[in-house]
Amino acid sequence: MNNITNIIQVAGIIDREEAELCLAEGIEWLGFPLRLPSGKDDITEGDAISIIKDLSEPQAGVLISYMIDADEVSGFCSELGVKAVQLHGDISVAEMKKLRALRPDLYILKSLVVKEDNADELLTLVDEVAEYVDMFITDTFDPKTGAKGATGLTHNWDVSAELVRRSPKPLMMAGGLNPDNVADAIRKVKPAAIDAHTGLEGANGRKDRAKVQKFISEAQKAFAEINA
Numbered sequence: 317m318n319n320i321t322n323i324i325q326v327a328g329i330i331d332r333e334e335a336e337l338c339l340a341e342g343i344e345w346l347g348f349p350l351r352l353p354s355g356k357d358d359i360t361e362g363d364a365i366s367i368i369k370d371l372s373e374p375q376a377g378v379l380i381s382y383m384i385d386a387d388e389v390s391g392f393c394s395e396l397g398v399k400a401v402q403l404h405g406d407i408s409v410a411e412m413k414k415l416r417a418l419r420p421d422l423y424i425l426k427s428l429v430v431k432e433d434n435a436d437e438l439l440t441l442v443d444e445v446a447e448y449v450d451m452f453i454t455d456t457f458d459p460k461t462g463a464k465g466a467t468g469l470t471h472n473w474d475v476s477a478e479l480v481r482r483s484p485k486p487l488m489m490a491g492g493l494n495p496d497n498v499a500d501a502i503r504k505v506k507p508a509a510i511d512a513h514t515g516l517e518g519a520n521g522r523k524d525r526a527k528v529q530k531f532i533s534e535a536q537k538a539f540a541e542i543n544a
């Protein structure tokens with residue numbers, strides 16, 4: 317996984333048509349949430365494997381997972397053929413360390429789920445696990461549903477900006493990003509990468525080409541500004 321600057325990830329790929337739409341528009345990282353605690357994955361593992369095997373660098377398939385056992389994460393990544401994993405669950409520091417030792421080849425993203433009052437906790441987590449990850453990713457907690465991902469909700473961007481300043485590793489910003497707010501988010505938080513799911517969907521629940529196009533152009537404009 318080379319050249320990770322200003323990566324744009326699209327999460328929640330549900331089929332090949334959606335993956336091809338994103339890739340054709342220039343998206344490089346595709347996120348596949350699988351074996352979710354709800355038991356309701358939007359894509360079969362077989363279909364995800366078939367899409368992932370056709371990706372070539374700098375394209376990458378990213379497993380989005382709530383697994384908290386290093387061996388299990390590693391085994392599932394191998395089955396899927398992914399080179400990157402986004403750890404969204406409450407995995408312990410010990411298991412993070414174990415995963416890093418087990419799979420130095422795997423690009424590991426650790427989520428930082430921003431709540432109303434947990435900024436200090438997240439800053440401590442950054443200090444504790446930074447040496448075992450390649451990148452952090454923010455997300456938003458929805459207190460109404462208890463969901464920690466794909467909420468479509470933004471969070472306090474001051475917290476995200478503080479996490480960027482604190483982290484020795486790059487940070488991907490996610491949580492409620494869409495074509496209309498992504499440029500402001502990048503200018504304010506200065507992340508290394510961004511990611512969106514629900515903000516790119518049309519009324520039919522599928523990724524909307526015009527939204528994906530605008531998201532990319534707005535993001536690229538803002539990345540160019542912060543890198544100038």
Ligand SMILES: O=C(O)c1ccccc1N[C@@H]1O[C@H](COP(=O)(O)O)[C@@H](O)[C@H]1O
Pocket residue numbers: 327328347349352380402404453454455464465466467468469490491492493511512513514515
């Ligand atoms: O994408 C999903 O379906 C998903 C499911 C469970 C956990 C995380 C998930 N994706 C992550 O959700 C955020 C962004 O979502 P949104 O833009 O707010 O809808 C991002 O981290 C995705 O990678």
